[in-house]
Amino acid sequence: MASTASSTSSSGYGSASSRPAMTRKTIEAYFTAGTVMRDDDDHNTRCQSNIFSVTIDWVEGASDNLGRANAVLDPMKSRFAERCSAAGRPVTALANVDWFADAFDSSGGGWGSGRQLRKGDIEVQMP
Secondary structure, three states: OOOOOOOOOOOOOOOHHHHOEEEEEEEEEEEEEOOOHHHHHHHHOOOEEOEEEEEEEEOOOOOOHHHHHHHHHEEEEEEEEHHHHHOOOOEHHHHOOEEEEEHHOOOOOOOOHHHOOOOOOEEEEEO
């Protein structure tokens, strides 16, 4: 019986010479998190960061680009939470801090449109 093994590697690119090269890519990102409610709040308030740039390792078309972005952005979450607290709006939990980046938006544009600030929301500067 003939072998049915594929010559494609586990990364899906085949031989090493056919894999896209790793480059550095600058992406735009921002953090957002719910904050601890105050007695005078009439809605769930948020702390958000400005949109800022970071540079990550990038392989065009690779599924692990998100993991490389996580490796750069996740360590910044605690600094973001500290800045929210210092501005008077502590986040509910570090686990509730999310980040969004233009490179991973599948909505067809307007990836930063969810950043509108409402009464009681605050914006902190990152990175």
